[in-house]
Amino acid sequence: MSVTDTPAAAAARTAAAPGAARMTTRAKLILLLLCAAQFIVALDFSILNVALPVLGKDLGMGQADLQWAVTAFALPSGGFLLLFGRIADLFGRRRLFLTGLALFTGASVLAALAWEPAVLLAGRALQGVGAAVIVPTGMSLLTTTFAEGPQRERALGISGTLLSMGFTVGMVLGGVMTDVLGWRSTMGVPAVAGAGVLAAAPLLLSESRPPFRPRIDVPGAVTVTGGLLSVIYALSTAAEEGFGRPGVVAALVVGLVLLALFVVVESRAAQPLVSLPMLRRRSVAWGNLAGLITFSMMSTVVFLLTLYLQEVLRLSASRTGLVFGVQGVFSAASGIVAPKVIGRLGARNTLVAGLALQAAFTAALLGLGRDAGPGMWLALVAVTLGSVFHLWVIVSYGVIATSGVPNAEQGLATGLVTSSQQVGITLGIPLLSAVAAAHSAALRADGDGFADATLGGIKPALGVDAAVVAVVAVLVATGLRRARTPARG
Structure with missing residues (x-):
């Protein structure tokens, strides 16, 4: 489905080919x-x-x-x-x-x-x-x-x-x-x-x-791989060492420089590793941004809630598993329903709504406290509903970022999609773990107990998480609205 599809057009197309979905x-x-x-x-x-x-x-x-x-x-x-x-x-x-x-x-x-x-x-x-x-x-x-x-x-x-x-x-x-x-x-x-x-x-x-076999873009491969490795290394170690350590700063700078060089290399390569015209498609660019953010922020919510349930509320592994088990069941159901939502609302509207609602239910987790009963139920309801709309984002961004791309370039398009997923999961946890760790350390230095300091670190990280998703929802809504051009992405 193109990002410019209306619900009526999607429904008409499906009705015209009743066996297409079988x-x-x-x-x-x-x-x-x-x-x-x-x-x-x-x-x-x-x-x-x-x-x-x-x-x-x-x-x-x-x-x-x-x-x-x-x-x-x-x-x-x-x-x-x-x-x-x-x-x-x-x-x-x-x-x-x-x-x-x-x-x-x-x-x-x-x-x-x-x-x-x-x-x-x-x-x-x-x-x-x-x-x-x-x-x-x-x-x-x-x-x-x-x-x-x-x-x-x-x-x-x-x-x-x-x-x-x-x-x-x-x-x-x-x-x-x-x-x-x-x-x-x-x-x-x-x-x-x-x-x-x-x-x-x-x-x-x-x-x-x-049908064709172009040469591998070696300079592009070296710069993008080195850049991603450096950035991931920096953010993965920052949670333990802090962002101010020279090794972390150096790795982050090297990574960003290599990624910038990658863009320059690709603009001049005869057969680039990543087609910059493809990245200039608004659907590809905004769709993948949404994917990167939804995966990084939701995986972080799961990680932070695991800490909350076990280290703040002192729940057993089985009760913690129950919370995420319920989340998994509802996520599975949402993933099955999401294509029907796209058919009714359109991919763009589904994507923006999913991001906004994921942000809202993440923000609801700022009400977590030390009381085990209310805390567990708030965590259960908020993470479950947040995951339902998270799945709307996953499905709709995959549809948007791969639609209209020829089969010959599907490897490039899906490479970007899967990079958004995998890099997102990789980056979110260490980045916001560093936020949580810094706040927790400051509270412990002020004399707070372990559980209070842990909760005091988790809440700012959840706040940043919700804010990032909300901002991206607005950016994606604006960016994809401007994608209503003859070049259907």
Whole structure:
């Protein structure tokens, strides 16, 4: 659906092709397989978080070193997305997808068997590389398998739902499995699941590539990959070291300079890694901004609420899991309903409404307090409803950012979409964790107890979260309104 579609036009198109939204059995199996791969990657990003204290004691890792178990995965998974999305266009999306799955599965086994910190970090880094292959190639296979219109909207809705749920399920499942089976089981889950998807993929997927094979834009690949790696490293370590540390500042400056150079390189390249004319499409630019923000801010809400429920309210892992379990059920339902909402309201209106309502329910969390009863219920209701509208954003931004793009450039378009998702998840938590940590430290220095200081740090971070989403909602509404031009994005 183009961002310029009206609800009446969308309804008329669907009515004119009543079978367009019906999927064959094979198409449903392909969608299930591709969504399963996305879900596993999202789950793997968060499943180890809750297990870190236990893991550290087992492998002899100090508190300051534990962040690297997360950063080792986040760096390559966010940094190499655009590069592998382009490589898949050149050498075959199915081939790269299977390669990424094999690497991811093998790396998960290595991480599960780790006997020292270096082996664990190597396994996590290789998982990240595998994820950077799986995510853009899987999304390219999805958008080239399902035609633009009702089928793609439905497929993107299901994919976005499972991607969002994967992060939440990982947080909950990681704690339960660590208590019952030990931290190694958290790496065993993606290994077993990845092996299952890898076994089924060759039977269902056909090769997909554009009709031409341009050369790889090496300068563009070096600058964008280096820039993303530097920025992600800076923000991932800032939560532990603070933004004022020289190493953090240097990495952030280097990253921003490289990304600026990337824009210059791409403007002069004969066959660029990223088509700047595509980025100049308002639908692509504003759609991906919305995706980056919705993923970064909602994943941060889940992380901060996990701290609130367990460290402030002292809830058990099972009761914390109940809160996020309810959220997951409603998120799944919203992802299924979202394409119908788009059909009635249009993609642009759905996107803006979803952002505004996500911001509103995040702001409601500023009412959290020390009383366990009201606090748990407010957290449950606000995060559940916020996630419902978060799924509206996920589906509508995917539709907007990939509509009107030729199949030959779907790898580029979906590489941008998946970069927004993965980089968003990577950046939000360390950035707002640093905000929360700074406020908590100041309160502890003033004599506040641990729980009060923790809550005092969480609230400003939630406030920033809500404000950022609200501002982006206004910007996206304005930017996409101006996209009503003959060049349909």
